[in-house]
């Protein structure tokens with residue numbers, strides 16, 4: 475089966491000023507990600523995993539080089555257009571969950587759909603269904619502070635996938651979870667990858683998470699040190 479390229483990095487660099495010196499957080503990265511892949515970025519702390527995810531998701535712009543989503547160069551997009559692109563094509567799962575504290579689990583998920591223009595009723599119905607899928611059917615009306623870390627993480631995942639984005643980017647999605655919750659979440663993400671065909675690029679330190687990924691990419695000092703697809 476033909477799998478089109480959904481993400482491409484061409485000679486991507488990201489430098490940060492550090493006093494008088496410059497940190498090359500991402501250094502000449504070339505990468506092609508094909509539709510439906512499940513990729514895990516791994517590497518030492520500071521190797522550039524978060525920076526690369528941010529560049530791919532258009533949350534940050536490269537110092538040089540180009541990131542393409544569906545063959546479109548992100549440098550041609552304004553900030554507003556990037557926001558719109560993210561809303562419709564990309565689901566993010568952050569380590570810190572980034573849930574809205576005054577919203578219930580259901581509201582945290584449904585407001586994404588409302589921002590996309592769905593009616594209240596459709597947004598709620600779809601969100602209830604997704605929250606059931608992640609095992610939170612009985613906790614939908616709780617606020618984040620009334621949920622455990624693992625439950626909050628599942629709300630964040632539900633929010634990232636509810637609109638069935640083409641691409642899901644997850645930065646250390648299991649970092650704050652115990653091994654049982656971590657395994658459940660990984661199973662859920664792999665199931666979504668198979669059932670919806672969404673492309674996943676995640677980062678992790680956890681050997682069990684890395685092991686399960688179909689393609690493993692090791693970063694070191696902002697460069698790709700090893701790609702299991704090569």
Ligand SMILES: Nc1ncnc2c1ncn2[C@@H]1O[C@H](COP(=O)(O)OP(=O)(O)OP(=O)(O)O)[C@@H](O)[C@H]1O
Pocket residue numbers: 490491497498499517518519520521522523524525526
């Ligand atoms: N906004 C910033 N300003 C300055 N330096 C930064 C910034 N963001 C990242 N860096 C630096 O860039 C390098 C890569 O950081 P990054 O967060 O991408 O690494 P990481 O692999 O995700 O690390 P971790 O596993 O600890 O999350 C590090 O040296 C970091 O200190």
